[in-house]
Amino acid sequence: MKKGILAFLAVSLLLLSGCKNEYSGNVGGASNGGDGSLPGIFNEEGKRQYDTQCASCHGVDGNGTSIGSPLVACATCTSVEVLTDEITRTMPISKTEQCVDQCATDTAEYILYAFNGSNLSAAATALNGVTNEDAVLTLRKATLQLAGRLPTTTETSAVQSEGDSALSSVLDVLMNEPVFYERLMEFFNEQLLTDKYLSSNLYEGGINLLDNDDYPNRKWYETAYPGDALSSIRSCVRTITNDAVSRAPLELIRYAAMNDLPHTLYVNADYMMVNWYSQQVYDAELLDPAATFAQTTDPVCDENDVQLYYDPTDFKPARITRALEHETGGVPHAGVLTSPMFLNRYPTTLTNRNRHRSRIVFDYFMDTDILQIEGDRPGDGIGNGSANPTLLDPACYTCHQVMDPVATAFQHWTDRGQYIVTGSTSSNQWDSSDIEPAGLNGKTIPLSGADGYFRNMLQWLGTQISNDPRYVRATVRTLYTGLIGSDPLQAPGEDASEDEQLAYTSQRTILNAIGQAMVADGWRIKTAVKGIILSSYYRAIAIDEAKLIVTDHIGSSQFLSPEQVQRKLNATLGFGWDEFRSEDNRIMYGGMDSDSITERITEPSGLVIAIQDRMASEMACRAAALDFTRSIDKRKLFVDVETSTDPRNDEGVILTAQVARIKSNIAHLHWVLIGEQVATDSAEVQATYDLFSAVLSEGQEMLENKDAYDPRPSTYLEWECRARWYRDKDGRTDGDLPEEDRIEEDSNYVIRAWIAVIAYLLSDYRFVYE
Structure with a gap:
C-alpha cells in the first residue's frame, strides 16, 4: 500500500477538500468477533477511490491521521453492507453524493480487506510478547x-x-469511592486547565470572571458576613464559593460518573453544576425543586456563633432561567461548552472570532488537530490578496472551512464568556457575511423555524459532538493519558x-x-x-523483544504528582507531608497550577530527587514511633514487631525468632511502600535487614559509651520524631496524644533503626513511581 503514497501526495487541493470536514468515522471495537475473517476482497477500483477520496484524512494505511480517524476495527467495519451504507450516507463530508452505489461498495470492500482483514488479526495478537x-x-x-x-x-x-x-x-x-472521582477530575483538568481559577492559585479567580450585571450576587458573602468580626467566616465561605464556581465544568464529570449517567453530558448537559455556595452566586434553579443540599456533622465554616454545615462537595444540576442583563431567557446550557470557566480559559478577540475556541473543541472533544490539516499555508500570513482570504483563498479555506463553522457557533458568547445574543442591536456584534455559517461536519445549524437553534447554537453543537465517534476517541485518549502517564501513539508516518x-x-x-x-x-x-x-x-x-519490537508505549509506570504522593503517604504511613500544603513546594516537585505551569514533570530532576530525600527523612522520622502507638491491628508499618523486638539479647546473642519477626516486617514494608513482593529469605530483605542491623548496632554502641561522644547521644528521640501528637491527612499536628500513649524515648535504638529503614524505602524511586 505504501507504493500509492506518491500518487496520494499528488492529489490536488480540490481532492483534499473532498475530505474537507471529514474527520468523523467510527472508532469502535474489534469487528466480526475479532477473528480477522472479514468478507472484504481486494477491490482495485475500491483502492483507487480510497486513495482519491479517503486517504487524505484516514491515511494511506488506514491508520488515521491527526485529522482523520483510523479505519482499523471501526464500528461500521462489520460487513460490506453496513460499511457501504455508512459511506453512502456520510462520506465524504459535504460531498456525500460523490461516492454512492458501486463506488461505496467498492470502497467498503477495499477497506474491509486492507484494514480489517489480516492486519486486524495480527493486531489482535500483537501483544503476545507481553x-x-x-x-x-x-x-x-x-x-x-x-x-x-x-x-x-x-x-x-x-x-x-x-x-x-x-x-x-x-x-x-x-470506582465508587470519593478519591476516584477526584482522580477523574484531575485527568480532565490536565487537559482543560480550569483549576487555574481555584482560590489556591488566584484570589477570587473564578468569581471575578463572572459579569457583575448578570450575577449581582457573585460576592454574596460580603453582604452576608460583613465587618471585621465575621472576616474569618467570610474568608472561609469565599474560598468555598470561588472553588465551586471554578470547578463547575469538572463537577459535570463527577456527577455523570457517580450516577452512572452518560459521559456525553460533559458536552451536552442542558444544565450546570452548583453546590449550596455557588447557587447563591448564580441564583440558579435546581432541576429537582424538591432537592436539598447535604449538610455535614461538623461545621464547614465557624466563626462567632455563625456556623455553616452545607457540604461543599455536594453538587447538584441547576439551570439559570432568570433574566440576565442582556437576555430575558436565561442561559442555554451545553455542558462544558457554555461554562464561564471554559470560555475564559480559552478566550477570543475581535479578530480571532472564536477560532481559538474552535481549535480547542476539535482537540479536546474530537481528538483532531486542525492545525495539521494538509495544505499550503501562506508564509506571510497574507495569502493571495483576496478581500476575505478565509473564504476565498484556497490555501486558507482548507482549514477555515473546518474550523470556522464551530467558531461561528460560539458567536453569542463574548470574550469574557458572557451570553449576549448577537444581532444588529446587540452589544455583541457579529458579521456573518465573512465567515462560514455555524455547524459541524458539513452540517449547518438550522437557525429559524420551530426547530431553529439561533439562540442555543452550542446546544446543537454539543449534541453533534456527543454523537460524533471522535468524541469516543477523545475521551479514551484523556483517560489513557491519565492512567498510563503518556499519550497514545500517533498515527505512523509514510x-x-x-x-x-x-x-x-x-x-x-x-x-x-x-x-x-x-x-x-x-x-x-x-x-x-x-x-x-x-x-x-x-x-x-x-x-519479549523478539516478538514485540516497538515497546516504549507499553507499561504504565509514571512519576507521581505531588497530589498522588500525598495520597500515597496517607495510604502507607497514615498522614501526608505538611510541606506539600505549599503550592511552591508542589510546583518545585513537578506539579502544575493550571496557569503558568500547565504540564506536570514526568522525569524527576535533581531538585525533585532532593525534595524526595528530604520528604523521606522527615516522614520516616514522624511515622515510625507514631505507628507503634496504634494497636497492632490498626498499624500500617509494624505488624510483626514491637519497640522491644531486638535481634540480639543483652549478651549479643542472635535471637532467631526475633530476626525472623524483623525480616517478616521488612518484607511487609517492601510490599506496602514500594509494591515489591519479596520472600523473607530474599536478597532484598537481607539488604534491608543489614541496614537495620548496622544502624541498630552503631546506635546501641553510642548509647553504651555516651561519654566518648560530643554531643552525648540521648535515649530520647528528636523532637519531630516523637509520638506526641495526632496528625491530620496533610501531616499537620492535630491534637496531643494521651500521655500514657506517647512514645518519646528510644532506649534501645530500635525505633531509630526502623526510621532508617523507612527512609531508605521512601527514597527508593519505586515509591514515587506507580
Whole structure:
C-alpha cells in the first residue's frame, strides 16, 4: 500500500477538500468477533477511490491521521453492507453524493480487506510478547491510583484466589469511592486547565470572571458576613464559593460518573453544576425543586456563633432561567461548552472570532488537530490578496472551512464568556457575511423555524459532538493519558516501519474496543477506566523483544504528582507531608497550577530527587514511633514487631525468632511502600535487614559509651520524631496524644533503626513511581 503514497501526495487541493470536514468515522471495537475473517476482497477500483477520496484524512494505511480517524476495527467495519451504507450516507463530508452505489461498495470492500482483514488479526495478537503483572500487583497499583489507599485483606485474598474476575469486581467497588472521582477530575483538568481559577492559585479567580450585571450576587458573602468580626467566616465561605464556581465544568464529570449517567453530558448537559455556595452566586434553579443540599456533622465554616454545615462537595444540576442583563431567557446550557470557566480559559478577540475556541473543541472533544490539516499555508500570513482570504483563498479555506463553522457557533458568547445574543442591536456584534455559517461536519445549524437553534447554537453543537465517534476517541485518549502517564501513539508516518505500524494498529484496536464497550454500556466512563486498567498497556511487567519490537508505549509506570504522593503517604504511613500544603513546594516537585505551569514533570530532576530525600527523612522520622502507638491491628508499618523486638539479647546473642519477626516486617514494608513482593529469605530483605542491623548496632554502641561522644547521644528521640501528637491527612499536628500513649524515648535504638529503614524505602524511586 505504501507504493500509492506518491500518487496520494499528488492529489490536488480540490481532492483534499473532498475530505474537507471529514474527520468523523467510527472508532469502535474489534469487528466480526475479532477473528480477522472479514468478507472484504481486494477491490482495485475500491483502492483507487480510497486513495482519491479517503486517504487524505484516514491515511494511506488506514491508520488515521491527526485529522482523520483510523479505519482499523471501526464500528461500521462489520460487513460490506453496513460499511457501504455508512459511506453512502456520510462520506465524504459535504460531498456525500460523490461516492454512492458501486463506488461505496467498492470502497467498503477495499477497506474491509486492507484494514480489517489480516492486519486486524495480527493486531489482535500483537501483544503476545507481553507478560502482564499478576492480578494482586495490579490491584495494589489500581487501589493506590484510583482510591488513594492500599487494598484490604479481603480484596487481596479474593484476587489471589480468583484472579482477574475478582480484580474486575474490586475495581467496580473502587470506582465508587470519593478519591476516584477526584482522580477523574484531575485527568480532565490536565487537559482543560480550569483549576487555574481555584482560590489556591488566584484570589477570587473564578468569581471575578463572572459579569457583575448578570450575577449581582457573585460576592454574596460580603453582604452576608460583613465587618471585621465575621472576616474569618467570610474568608472561609469565599474560598468555598470561588472553588465551586471554578470547578463547575469538572463537577459535570463527577456527577455523570457517580450516577452512572452518560459521559456525553460533559458536552451536552442542558444544565450546570452548583453546590449550596455557588447557587447563591448564580441564583440558579435546581432541576429537582424538591432537592436539598447535604449538610455535614461538623461545621464547614465557624466563626462567632455563625456556623455553616452545607457540604461543599455536594453538587447538584441547576439551570439559570432568570433574566440576565442582556437576555430575558436565561442561559442555554451545553455542558462544558457554555461554562464561564471554559470560555475564559480559552478566550477570543475581535479578530480571532472564536477560532481559538474552535481549535480547542476539535482537540479536546474530537481528538483532531486542525492545525495539521494538509495544505499550503501562506508564509506571510497574507495569502493571495483576496478581500476575505478565509473564504476565498484556497490555501486558507482548507482549514477555515473546518474550523470556522464551530467558531461561528460560539458567536453569542463574548470574550469574557458572557451570553449576549448577537444581532444588529446587540452589544455583541457579529458579521456573518465573512465567515462560514455555524455547524459541524458539513452540517449547518438550522437557525429559524420551530426547530431553529439561533439562540442555543452550542446546544446543537454539543449534541453533534456527543454523537460524533471522535468524541469516543477523545475521551479514551484523556483517560489513557491519565492512567498510563503518556499519550497514545500517533498515527505512523509514510516512512514508518511495519513494526511501528503494527504497534499503532494494535493499540488503536484495543483502545477502540474499550471505547465501544463504554458506549455500549450507556457511555459509562467507568467501563473505559476498567478496560484500560485490565489491558496490557497498564499491566505489562515484561516484554519479549523478539516478538514485540516497538515497546516504549507499553507499561504504565509514571512519576507521581505531588497530589498522588500525598495520597500515597496517607495510604502507607497514615498522614501526608505538611510541606506539600505549599503550592511552591508542589510546583518545585513537578506539579502544575493550571496557569503558568500547565504540564506536570514526568522525569524527576535533581531538585525533585532532593525534595524526595528530604520528604523521606522527615516522614520516616514522624511515622515510625507514631505507628507503634496504634494497636497492632490498626498499624500500617509494624505488624510483626514491637519497640522491644531486638535481634540480639543483652549478651549479643542472635535471637532467631526475633530476626525472623524483623525480616517478616521488612518484607511487609517492601510490599506496602514500594509494591515489591519479596520472600523473607530474599536478597532484598537481607539488604534491608543489614541496614537495620548496622544502624541498630552503631546506635546501641553510642548509647553504651555516651561519654566518648560530643554531643552525648540521648535515649530520647528528636523532637519531630516523637509520638506526641495526632496528625491530620496533610501531616499537620492535630491534637496531643494521651500521655500514657506517647512514645518519646528510644532506649534501645530500635525505633531509630526502623526510621532508617523507612527512609531508605521512601527514597527508593519505586515509591514515587506507580
